[in-house]
Amino acid sequence: MTAKQHVDEVASIDLVLHGWDLARATGQDDTIDPQEVVALWPALRDLPEKMYTPNAFGPGIVVFGPKVDLPEDAPLQDRLLGAIGRDPDFRP
Known part of the structure; x- marks a missing residue:
């Protein structure tokens, strides 16, 4: 993986997901930009088992x-979070 690919495929995703973590943990608005959710979904919806x-x-x-x-009719942000092992209903 090149450095550019690593930033595009790992670091950029981490910033979005950990932004949700921090917002949820501190009681702030944890809405992920809908464009980010749509962009991340294809890469995260079918992760290989090794990632878990x-x-x-x-x-x-x-x-x-x-x-x-989560059910198929759940909001896409919630399904995205569920795909990476986060419970969208979690409250600290």
């Missing part, structure tokens, strides 16, 4: 928690 397997990328490395199943 602890230690698959090395000792102590956990990429995503278990998927959170």
Whole structure:
């Protein structure tokens, strides 16, 4: 993976997702820009099982928690969050 690909495919996604984490944890508006949600969905909706397997990328490395199943008619942001192991109904 080139440095550009890493920024485009990993770092950029992390900023959006961790932005949701921080907003939710601090009681702020956690709405992800709808264009970002649409852009991220194809890459995150069908992740390989390895992404959910602890230690698959090395000792102590956990990429995503278990998927959170949501109905097909749930908002796309919620389904995106569920696909990466976040519960959109979580409240700190």
